[in-house]
Amino acid sequence: MTSAAATSSFPGLIRKIFVRVGVLPFFLLGALVVFTLLSPKFLTGQNLVNVMRQSVYLVLVSLGQMLVLISGGFDLSVGTAIALTSVVSATAMVFLAGIFPDAIWLVILLGAFAGFAAAACVGLLNGIGVAYFDVSPFIMTLGVSSLAGGAALFLTGGVPVSGLPFAFADIFGFGRLWGVPVPVIVAVICIAAMWIFMSRTALGTQVYAVGGNIKAAHLSAINTKRTLMMAYVICALIASLTGLLLTARVESGEANLGGTIALESIAACVIAGVSLRGGIGRVENVVLGGFFIVLVQNGMNLAQISSYMQMVLLGALLILAVIFDQLRYRMIMSGS
Amino acid sequence: MTSAAATSSFPGLIRKIFVRVGVLPFFLLGALVVFTLLSPKFLTGQNLVNVMRQSVYLVLVSLGQMLVLISGGFDLSVGTAIALTSVVSATAMVFLAGIFPDAIWLVILLGAFAGFAAAACVGLLNGIGVAYFDVSPFIMTLGVSSLAGGAALFLTGGVPVSGLPFAFADIFGFGRLWGVPVPVIVAVICIAAMWIFMSRTALGTQVYAVGGNIKAAHLSAINTKRTLMMAYVICALIASLTGLLLTARVESGEANLGGTIALESIAACVIAGVSLRGGIGRVENVVLGGFFIVLVQNGMNLAQISSYMQMVLLGALLILAVIFDQLRYRMIMSGS
Amino acid sequence: AQDAWFPYPAEEVTPAFSTDGSVAEVTYEPLAAAEKPWNICVSFPHMKDAYWLGVDYGVVAEAERLGVNLNVVEAGGYTELNTQISQIEDCVASGADAVIVGAISYDGLNNVIGEVAGQGIPVIDVINGVSSSEIAAKSLVSFHTMGFETGKYLAEKHPAGSDPVTVGWFPGPAGAGWVEAANTGFLAAVEGSAVTVLEPRYGDTGKEAQLKLVEDVLQANPEIKYIAGTAVTAEAAQGVIRERGLKGEVDILAFYMTPGVYTGIQRGFITGAPADSMVIQGRIAVDQAVRVLEGKEYFKHVGPKIFVVDQDNVKDVARENILPPEGFSPVFSVKK
Amino acid sequence: MSKLIETRGLTKQYPGVLALDHVDFDLEPGEVHVLFGENGAGKSTLISMLAGANTPSEGTIHLDGEKVAFDSVGQAQAKGIYTVFQEFSLIPTLTVAQNIFLGWELRRGPFLDHRAMRKRARGMLEELGFDIDPSAIVAHLSRAQQQMVEITKAFHGDLKVLILDEPTASLTDREVDHLFDFVASLKARGVGIVYISHRIQEFARIAERVTVLRDGAVIGTVAMSDTNDDALIEMMTGRSFDQIYPAIARTEGEEILKVSGLTAPGIKAASFNVRRGEVLGVAGLVGSGKSRLFRAVMGLTPVLSGTVSFQGTDITGSATRDIIMGGMYYLSPDRKAEGLDLAKTARDNLSVNIVAGARNTGGSPFIRWRGVNTRTDEISDHVELHPGYRNKPVSQLSGGNQQKVLFGKCFGQEADLIIFDEPTVGVDMGTRAALYLLIKQLAEAGKAIVVISSDLPEAMNISHRLLVLAHGRISAELSGDDMTEDQVLKYFFDETGATQ
């Protein structure tokens, strides 16, 4: 099976690192070098902070997506969860702001809860369908996403909801804490929490087990239905959080936020080595995966690469990343 | 697992039919009745022909998608294959028409070939990636579709390529043979061919085998790589054919044809009982599945249902269809 | 001659940036050349159709004429608000002196515009319009007006009292700002005339999507006398009308101009469409940007005069002002 | 040049494992040549290279004296070498007939002739004495039935060499007899047969020669006529065994499981009970309902009538998960489908039951992996899983070692009643002895044990009482001196069930 030829070319050390940590770090390094050469503006503190903030949204959604993928599923409705959260929370805030004009924090808090609640429903629907009716996750989340998307448009009649409390946008959209953008801080917290959840709690282990072999999990006294439910709800809630951050960023409730983020997040997970068959995936890699995609987009913009070219390059990169990951897998198999 | 309770309510006969032929026929019937009540225009010969023609495109693409799904894969690049075919063949025809202004048939033929060739490349890329580099079909086809999509836009810069030979549009877009729209005839031929291929040839069985369990297929002396290749190439070619029909229909080469058809075709397959895990799926049901989706859209348009509501309803329908399919599956398992 | 687009009949809105300000006829005279090669960045919603290609041509041609550097980015579609924000940030990061924005969302960009403007970088609002008060200038005609002009054209043909006519109305993708604007404008204009408008049929501005909508609406309401909607709708409708031999019975109107619509009018398939001279809007935006940068006085809120193009006047209008020239393919950057 | 197959210095290097170490092996026409060795000795690896499923790192294979190098199963089959794989080569989603004819479909004109294939398939199955419906979907068959299909699949007209990798692992004597008759007829036709099995008692019946492997190397090749079981076992393990079935002291504890009038899919009115401190054996032909009876007890299939009470409480129709947490554990016979997560390491698989197995997740929400790992190591030692295998993906372990991991899972849950369904499928002598000792310890520690087994000697030797099933009903409950082979066999074929 394995091709010693393909691998022997690497000098030993690089190869060891490659086998241990995977292809993404190398790609990141490569991207950094290339774009630094292409554009002097790229490797500036300002731009890197910039990239950080931009990547927050994809990284967060990818975390949720990872959870569902590991559980052996699929979530195409994250984009809709974002949109729904955006319009619901925005509408709620605008409405509440009218009632308690001077309790801004209360307004923001309640609004956020409204958004979370809406997204939770999306997650519950997905979970019930997948866990209790054995509906294929693909079709279930696709259906729910069309359903909820329609609802979101209903709510707003397609018109963005404006007039949010300034504090909301100022803090969660563009605010900084100790010089670090608030969204980045939020993301870091989520990442840490997710890491602990997946690798240090029984629930996390159960998610892996269910994704790995659901029948075996069932015979190991794992409540597979509950575990699946949880995965979809958490995924929806993380998407919802992303939706709030985005709403703050765009200062209005938009029914068409997150159009393509479902596919993007799955892509981020897969190039990070999450298996679409379930059971396999690591938080830290997924974070890298999401970051990598955004970084490349940013670099290409700074390098003023024509956007058609960008599509071509991004497509090629995705494929390359996964091909290298396969080579790596074979190296491991061939025991080097 | 199975719930005798949930099933005993059906009267025996209906239930037998339900178990044998599945849920789609019932849904189709239901849709027919409902929409006939909602709109007098619905159940008219003219409209049914209309629906037939509209459904051709989704049905065709779904056939190709089915092949890939059964092989255990996924093709997100069918939309791009359509777009690429459209611009390539259109450009070729316009160019050739300049050279041989009076050999229209030659022009159309060569143009069509150009389109097929372009799509074949997309299929080959997918196939090579999936079969020889073990790249996850999801990421591979996603990458290729972004890559080819960029190329298609390059070619045209987003401007529709107009000035196609009139004969092309008149025949393949709007033409009729014995009163039947040409696209419908083309579709019928493809369906028949596909049915024979899947159920009456060794190659067809091999596709099922590879999707059912690729390791076992390998141990059963099946050339798994070649089989996968074939699946992706055929899928791309069918998409390409669809692209030609659409190009004739819209009388111009468009880089943004087939935007959402990838997801739609997968949906059509899944509600038709094709397993996303591979190995399972029947041509006749997939045809019904595609037809059903288009019929419902048409009915809702005729019934003047608002576009937002349509999203909601379509989503709900997808989910329902699959839930019923699961109930059916349980009935079969519980041996009734 | 290609560069001698000025003087151009335009309309200035005072007070600037007000939605219901008073409109004054002016003639627009751009600078002869820029003092130094400024870096100007242009952000579009997408570059997938001839309309934005026209704007692209406008900004590029003007940049070349004035001798400034230009970089064009596109978000990839009207659902990509977040991408557009990121791209604008990237523009600034890559050292743009001024930013021209064709906004995806009316409110959604205020925040980022505020940030950019805060750094002393002027932001010009082109084509779509934003609600932010921190922009330096607007070069646009509201789509509300476009829709209104289209409606007015009908209302004048069928004033109150004349025998009633039905219109199928296809405003475009649900939720997009320009769509809602055109929608309200159109409906307002036909208010009180003999024109009755059917339930708006929202849909993607892909040709096959619009095609389906038109077919179904014709099916449901054979009494229709007009089909009005996006340029894509109009282009797609031509074929259907011809197929059904309805030419002369059903007339087509678009509420903005594309090459397809233009030829449609020439060939007499399409009755007419208002021209917003998107090329000129692009040119003016660049000129405004340079003026702001060089501290010269300029029209804060201006747009080319709208006029309806129909069979009668189609031969006398200068095509290069309202459409991209034949065979122009998108240019993403101009370097001095 | 009378040798059919001859290998010279055949070697296979896997990551960290030398699976096969310069093996010289030969097969003569018309002989049955047994490969014998512990789990992981390299038997399957050797035959996988003869079968073309795997390529050697070193060494050569000669067929009729000419050097051959197969890089696909197809090439081997073209030369007349067909194989029954230990891990099966069946497509679960296809029918039995489609599987049997996969790759050499019968055609009428250019098109497949499904009717003819079903007919031929039925013929072949009958010839082998397997009663299976050719149009059944393989996924719906039990492991034993799948085994039969796998065997049938290998019988082609142009057969020259037949390789059988543990074909009888989950079969009962009836099927084994048919199989052996057939093997005999093949021998008569001069077909050479490589036979792998852990059931040493079978060798005397069919084998001419036995080659013993240990750690990938050939220990020796002996003629069956001048050796005996003890000698072979000693060659295999390096030590000698007097008795692999331990004597399990019977301490009549209180009744822990009581099943009365249980009727479920494939099961009719079954009544029995299990006591603490005893081992209850369950025997019966393939398809007799051994597994289904206990799948119903575990709540895996619906109970149509009757009651199941466990430790005094009625658990009829309650959720499997609650039953397990109540202290009953079921060890699936099908490690691939519902036993193990093949992509994960042995350690991960064992951890699941310790960590996630809800019983142990009381207290802190956080896992202390160090504790878990020491526990998994203890369990691995229990089941004699070599330390080198513990951190490998289970899919890379030999069949028998996978079975050990599966066996280990039941120690994660603190169960009072453990149901072993075919616990020693494909497990070598030494390990089986060890597993039986574990069962002994569990039983003598006051736990209740049920052993479902298709291997009659096993079922009889380690159980105090024996339930015999036929046609989904309990045809006999034997204990003490009635537990003789012919008694049991009589009830195997008990037709009372069939007559209604």
Ligand SMILES: Nc1ncnc2c1ncn2[C@@H]1O[C@H](COP(=O)(O)OP(=O)(O)OP(=O)(O)O)[C@@H](O)[C@H]1O
């Ligand atoms: N794909 C693989 N990758 C790595 N190691 C493997 C692989 N397959 C087998 N091995 C190792 O090779 C050795 C021999 O395995 P093999 O399956 O031949 O043993 P076996 O004699 O068939 O055992 P059993 O009687 O349990 O079937 C074992 O140590 C096993 O772990």
Ligand SMILES: Nc1ncnc2c1ncn2[C@@H]1O[C@H](COP(=O)(O)OP(=O)(O)OP(=O)(O)O)[C@@H](O)[C@H]1O
């Ligand atoms: N895990 C399973 N999944 C689905 N069906 C099963 C399973 N196990 C057993 N069966 C059904 O039970 C029948 C035979 O197996 P069963 O367990 O009932 O009897 P058995 O005596 O245990 O036979 P076997 O030795 O094959 O297990 C098969 O026809 C199969 O349909």
Ligand SMILES: [Mg+2]
């Ligand atoms: Mg083996």
Ligand SMILES: [Mg+2]
């Ligand atoms: Mg069994």
